[in-house]
Amino acid sequence: STDGGFCSAPSTFDEEEASKSLYWKVTNPTLSPSHLQDLPGFTRSVYKRDHALITPESHVFSPLPEWTNTLGAYLITPAMGSHFVMYLAKMQGKSRSGLPPHDVERFIFVVQGSVILTNASSASHKLMVDSYAYLPPNFEHFVECDGSATLAVFERRYAFLDNLSTELIVGSTDKQPLLETPGEVFELRKLLPPSLPYDFNIHIMDFQPGEYLNVKEVHYNQHGLLLLEGHGIYRLGDSWYPVQSGDVIWMAPFVPQWYAALGKTRSRYLLYKDVNRNPL
Numbered sequence: 025s026t027d028g029g030f031c032s033a034p035s036t037f038d039e040e041e042a043s044k045s046l047y048w049k050v051t052n053p054t055l056s057p058s059h060l061q062d063l064p065g066f067t068r069s070v071y072k073r074d075h076a077l078i079t080p081e082s083h084v085f086s087p088l089p090e091w092t093n094t095l096g097a098y099l100i101t102p103a104m105g106s107h108f109v110m111y112l113a114k115m116q117g118k119s120r121s122g123l124p125p126h127d128v129e130r131f132i133f134v135v136q137g138s139v140i141l142t143n144a145s146s147a148s149h150k151l152m153v154d155s156y157a158y159l160p161p162n163f164e165h166f167v168e169c170d171g172s173a174t175l176a177v178f179e180r181r182y183a184f185l186d187n188l189s190t191e192l193i194v195g196s197t198d199k200q201p202l203l204e205t206p207g208e209v210f211e212l213r214k215l216l217p218p219s220l221p222y223d224f225n226i227h228i229m230d231f232q233p234g235e236y237l238n239v240k241e242v243h244y245n246q247h248g249l250l251l252l253e254g255h256g257i258y259r260l261g262d263s264w265y266p267v268q269s270g271d272v273i274w275m276a277p278f279v280p281q282w283y284a285a286l287g288k289t290r291s292r293y294l295l296y297k298d299v300n301r302n303p304l
């Protein structure tokens with residue numbers, strides 16, 4: 025749908041309320057108990073060989089080179105050993121995205137505010153909180169915002185396979201069906217098609233308080249995780265971390281991983297996972 029209106033002025037009251045409440049804590053995290061805030065050098069962030077926890081008080085934003093009026097904080101990059109990048113993009117007034125490098129695919133997820141995505145055929149889509157878009161490699165597009173918006177962005181050099189190709193995907197989480205999760209209790213949605221052309225997927229996983237992963241996972245796939253709602257304990261390798269909305273986690277291949285949701289509200293996290301390509 026195209027909308028001549030401002031990109032961050034939702035059209036109806038309840039949309040505004042919804043867009044204000046959903047994922048609100050990601051951009052308004054409880055940085056740390058007030059008596060700890062002044063504690064010099066205090067952070068929950070950790071960077072180890074096979075995992076990293078990056079918490080909001082550690083974010084370092086700088087202008088995103090190819091973008092206009094947008095600050096970016098790269099949280100996961102190949103310097104950690106990943107084959108993808110994950111960054112938060114804070115779009116301000118009159119901001120516009122730049123293109124990823126040649127042969128690089130992009131996934132954007134709206135965490136706060138709203139943006140307008142326009143593609144080469146000048147079709148445009150308004151993306152509110154909880155909406156997302158997948159842009160194939162070398163796909164002409166730009167994202168614009170007149171007000172303010174925060175995006176979680178994943179980019180990866182596309183792993184071409186035979187003559188397969190991917191397509192533009194635009195959607196919203198709440199419209200995706202729940203998938204079977206045999207042996208697990210969390211609710212699962214996948215934001216991309218499971219078909220072979222797609223070399224990663226984005227999982228949205230929901231846990232009620234007290235629910236936890238049944239499998240203490242160890243697998244060849246990598247993860248970039250953004251905790252959208254709730255809090256709990258993440259086990260990574262031999263370490264156990266209290267985590268909350270706004271936290272980002274890097275999981276290298278084979279790092280033992282496990283999550284338990286705590287508190288009174290559900291936990292929801294967004295998870296990058298590479299798929300459909302032989303690890304050899």
Ligand SMILES: NC(=O)N[C@H](N)C(=O)O
Binds near residue numbers: 229247281282295297
């Ligand atoms: N750490 C995770 O939540 N991993 C997912 N269950 C997964 O790998 O599919």
Ligand SMILES: [Mn+2]
Binds near residue numbers: 241243247
């Ligand atoms: Mn996993």
